[in-house]
Amino acid sequence: xxxxxxxxxxxxxxxxxxxxxxxxxxxxxxxxxxxxxxxxxxxxxxxxxxxxxxxxxxxxxxxxxxxxxxxxxxxxxxxxxxxxxxxxxxxxxxxxxxxxxxxxxxxxxxxxxxxxxxxxxxxxxxxxxxxxxxxxxxxxxxxxxxxxxxxxxxxxxxxxxxxxxxxxxxxxxxxxxxxxxxxxxxxxxxxxxxxxxxxxxxxxxxxxxxxxxxxxxxxxxxxxxxxxxxxxxxxxxxxxxxxxxxxxxxxxxxxxxxxxxxxxxxxxxxxxxxxxxxxxxxxxxxxxxxxxxxxxxxxxxxxxxxxxxxxxxxxxxxxxxxxxxxxxxxxxxxxxxxxxxxxxxxxxxxxxxxxxxxxxxxxxxxxxxxxxxxxxxxxxxxxxxxxxxxxxxxxxxxxxxxxxxxxxxxxxxxxxxxxxxxxxxxxxxxxxxxxxxxxxxxxxxxxxxxxxxxxxxxxxxxxxxxxxxxxxxxxxxxxxxxxxxxxxxxxxxxxxxxxxx
Amino acid sequence: xxxxxxxxxxxxxxxxxxxxxxxxxxxxxxxxxxxxxxxxxxxxxxxxxxxxxxxxxxxxxxxxxxxxxxxxxxxxxxxxxxxxxxxxxxxxxxxxxxxxxxxxxxxxxxxxxxxxxxxxxxxxxxxxxxxxxxxxxxxxxxxxxxxxxxxxxxxxxxxxxxxxxxxxxxxxxxxxxxxxxxxxxxxxxxxxxxxxxxxxxxxxxxxxxxxxxxxxxxxxxxxxxxxxxxxxxxxxxxxxxxxxxxxxxxxxxxxxxxxxxxxxxxxxxxxxxxxxxxxxxxxxxxxxxxxxxxxxxxxxxxxxxxxxxxxxxxxxxxxxxxxxxxxxxx
Numbered sequence: 001x002x003x004x005x006x007x008x009x010x011x012x013x014x015x016x017x018x019x020x021x022x023x024x025x026x027x028x029x030x031x032x033x034x035x036x037x038x039x040x041x042x043x044x045x046x047x048x049x050x051x052x053x054x055x056x057x058x059x060x061x062x063x064x065x066x067x068x069x070x071x072x073x074x075x076x077x078x079x080x081x082x083x084x085x086x087x088x089x090x091x092x093x094x095x096x097x098x099x100x101x102x103x104x105x106x107x108x109x110x111x112x113x114x115x116x117x118x119x120x121x122x123x124x125x126x127x128x129x130x131x132x133x134x135x136x137x138x139x140x141x142x143x144x145x146x147x148x149x150x151x152x153x154x155x156x157x158x159x160x161x162x163x164x165x166x167x168x169x170x171x172x173x174x175x176x177x178x179x180x181x182x183x184x185x186x187x188x189x190x191x192x193x194x195x196x197x198x199x200x201x202x203x204x205x206x207x208x209x210x211x212x213x214x215x216x217x218x219x220x221x222x223x224x225x226x227x228x229x230x231x232x233x234x235x236x237x238x239x240x241x242x243x244x245x246x247x248x249x250x251x252x253x254x255x256x257x258x259x260x261x262x263x264x265x266x267x268x269x270x271x272x273x274x275x276x277x278x279x280x281x282x283x284x285x286x287x288x289x290x291x292x293x294x295x296x297x298x299x300x301x302x303x304x305x306x307x308x309x310x311x312x313x314x315x316x317x318x319x320x321x322x323x324x325x326x327x328x329x330x331x332x333x334x335x336x337x338x339x340x341x342x343x344x345x346x347x348x349x350x351x352x353x354x355x356x357x358x359x360x361x362x363x364x365x366x367x368x369x370x371x372x373x374x375x376x377x378x379x380x381x382x383x384x385x386x387x388x389x390x391x392x393x394x395x396x397x398x399x400x401x402x403x404x405x406x407x408x409x410x411x412x413x414x415x416x417x418x419x420x421x422x423x424x425x426x427x428x429x430x431x432x433x434x435x436x437x438x439x440x441x442x443x444x445x446x447x448x449x450x451x452x453x454x455x456x457x458x459x460x461x462x463x464x465x466x467x468x469x470x471x472x473x474x475x476x477x478x479x480x481x482x483x484x485x486x487x488x489x490x491x492x493x494x495x496x497x498x499x500x501x
Numbered sequence: 502x503x504x505x506x507x508x509x510x511x512x513x514x515x516x517x518x519x520x521x522x523x524x525x526x527x528x529x530x531x532x533x534x535x536x537x538x539x540x541x542x543x544x545x546x547x548x549x550x551x552x553x554x555x556x557x558x559x560x561x562x563x564x565x566x567x568x569x570x571x572x573x574x575x576x577x578x579x580x581x582x583x584x585x586x587x588x589x590x591x592x593x594x595x596x597x598x599x600x601x602x603x604x605x606x607x608x609x610x611x612x613x614x615x616x617x618x619x620x621x622x623x624x625x626x627x628x629x630x631x632x633x634x635x636x637x638x639x640x641x642x643x644x645x646x647x648x649x650x651x652x653x654x655x656x657x658x659x660x661x662x663x664x665x666x667x668x669x670x671x672x673x674x675x676x677x678x679x680x681x682x683x684x685x686x687x688x689x690x691x692x693x694x695x696x697x698x699x700x701x702x703x704x705x706x707x708x709x710x711x712x713x714x715x716x717x718x719x720x721x722x723x724x725x726x727x728x729x730x731x732x733x734x735x736x737x738x739x740x741x742x743x744x745x746x747x748x749x750x751x752x753x754x755x756x757x758x759x760x761x762x763x764x765x766x767x768x769x770x771x772x773x774x775x776x777x778x779x780x781x782x783x784x785x786x787x788x789x790x791x792x793x794x795x796x797x798x799x800x801x802x803x804x805x806x807x808x809x810x811x812x813x814x815x816x817x818x819x820x821x822x823x824x825x826x827x828x829x830x831x
Contacts, residue, residue, distance in 0.1 A: 165565045327766035338651035464793020
């Protein structure tokens with residue numbers, strides 16, 4: 001009886017507490033409740049914690065060239081460019097002084113604050129000093145602004161969801177293309193095209209500016225780019241009887257190298273990791289019809305590329321790892337770091353990671369332009385700055401995003417990491433052509449390819465869904481339960497269904 | 502009359518004493534509640550409130566970005582037609598195979614470590630190390646162990662082939678543990694097994710130490726040895742502990758998340774959906790990793806279905822293990 005009494009009172013008081021809480025929440029129940037529930041939905045399942053470990057995988061799951069910014073986070077090794085330290089701050093301030101005469105003030109001259117979220121840039125002193133310098137320069141132009149800087153890993157999209165639900169929204173958020181599209185298709189991002197001026201737009205490469213273009217809307221100010229290059233293991237090339245200074249320039253040449261590797265080493269020459277949209281870019285076939293209402297990839301070219309890989313796989317000339325699986329990129333990177341892969345096709349920014357995790361392999365690495373297909377185009381992975389719809393200072397946010405991505409600031413950033421700028425003027429700086437170490441060589445190679453660079457991400461509202469059905473089908477082909485033609489047939493039919501909705 | 506008075510005074514005294522006890526117990530109750538209050542507040546905010554909100558959410562279409570409307574039981578009807586969720590639930594069910602293996606192994610190790618051998622504490626510590634390791638860190642390390650060609654496990658197999666069986670395969674490819682649809686879920690489940698064993702072992706050690714020594718001695722005098730001692734004395738007496746551990750590990754297996762997410766490289770169930778489990782599927786649906794839309798309402802409905810499945814399994818467990826302990830002999 002007593003026990004029952006105790007139990008009853010426990011339940012009762014819990015209910016009282018609960019109702020008190022609900023009353024306390026009052027009108028804001030809907031929003032703050034949702035914020036808590038995010039945790040709840042995840043907490044029944046324990047939310048993922050180690051973002052640095054997950055980051056490359058998650059961020060690269062749907063991108064054609066898996067060069068995630070998050071990787072920058074793990075590349076704590078400073079880029080060995082002397083004089084950079086001294087040039088960074090002045091560059092930022094020079095930029096400031098040139099614009100200061102025309103700087104527009106926001107919020108009627110009253111104090112306001114801007115919050116910026118980046119991916120994987122805090123924790124590296126070089127990047128921190130650089131960005132703080134940029135913020136200080138911006139504050140000099142806009143004395144009324146307070147800038148709050150937060151940094152997240154691959155979970156940044158989830159953070160934005162909870163932030164929107166709780167009403168405490170950042171003004172500028174760094175996303176890669178696929179994250180931008182995902183959030184845009186859920187209605188979370190501002191159409192930049194509606195608030196940007198034509199002359200502001202003109203500073204960027206048009207191709208890069210239109211990376212996130214859906215219909216007439218553009219959801220992101222392009223920031224920095226990472227281009228596919230080839231990292232080459234010199235020793236393995238030598239063992240295979242090949243010349244590392246004259247690496248394969250085409251996919252056909254890569255296949256020949258694969259044969260040599262198979263006969264003379266226990267490693268593989270290369271591992272395909274490019275998603276089909278990336279292959280489409282390289283080989284010059286379209287993924288979508290021009291009106292974006294139907295699939296267009298079910299072509300002899302696509303079939304030829306799949307058959308090409310199928311034959312290589314049958315001969316044990318490439319690893320038996322589906323390029324379309326979520327972990328193919330990690331797998332190839334790990335294989336390269338283990339000295340079991342001759343050529344790694346990846347973004348130049350990954351050099352720092354190889355240097356840190358596998359210094360012996362790094363010493364033994366040379367860089368070359370990525371092999372090209374029929375189109376001569378090279379996939380690029382873009383990072384951009386987006387403005388959430390819920391931001392209270394959209395105009396000021398855009399101004400700030402444009403400042404962070406202006407020529408001078410991007411150039412200074414490029415000197416710190418193996419990345420490329422999205423503005424035309426910055427990319428023409430002689431710095432990119434200067435001789436230097438491996439990273440500088442990679443920088444030169446990718447800067448020279450920038451004019452042929454394109455983000456291969458399929459840009460439609462349901463991009464995620466399309467990518468998923470496509471990869472399901474291609475994975476089935478890779479594991480042998482479908483022929484290449486069947487996989488293409490099924491995927492294109494599935495795409496037509498999704499696009500018709 | 503006098504008798505009545507004395508009676509009433511006795512009653513009075515008794516009621517006074519009762520009152521005293523009542524006030525004391527009341528005071529104690531207030532103190533007890535005060536002690537419980539902080540925990541209750543935390544529970545209310547972080548457990549009861551999200552729980553209730555989650556149930557409500559299951560009847561809405563909600564993307565957390567402001568769009569929210571009532572859809573009745575649509576989320577549930579959709580869930581029952583969702584093939585991928587069926588696959589995910591099936592894999593979560595398969596994952597339950599870890600439970601009996603884990604319990605048998607944990608009991609066996611606990612029995613071994615319950616002896617008074619020298620250095621036994623070192624072994625206890627060794628078996629407990631995985632428990633205190635972060636699951637995500639462990640999963641990342643295991644991913645490396647399982648890596649194809651160059652992974653630790655396959656390098657071991659290669660070394661074994663070359664030195665022990667004297668067979669050299671020039672281009673050796675061991676099993677692709679995390680990339681073969683037939684092996685991936687099992688390989689991940691082994692990490693759960695490896696990580697859980699120490700945890701349950703400690704609980705079983707405590708359970709073993711609470712078994713009255715007289716009963717064991719009496720059984721020995723009656724000639725029970727080894728297996729028969731375990732079968733007729735130790736296991737029955739350990740039954741309440743076994744029930745507890747089985748229920749806990751059943752729940753844990755049905756909602757396994759971290760190791761699957763890390764080792765499969767995302768919620769997609771790589772390779773070929775062979776590692777799609779209920780929790781990762783729900784997570785993928787909520788946060789856009791599966792399907793690209795933020796479907797919190799649908800994810801909440803799926804969570805409720807998973808909770809119902811867990812509840813059913815817990816009831817089955819309770820039914821199976823309700824006999825045991827000292828009652829076994831009565």
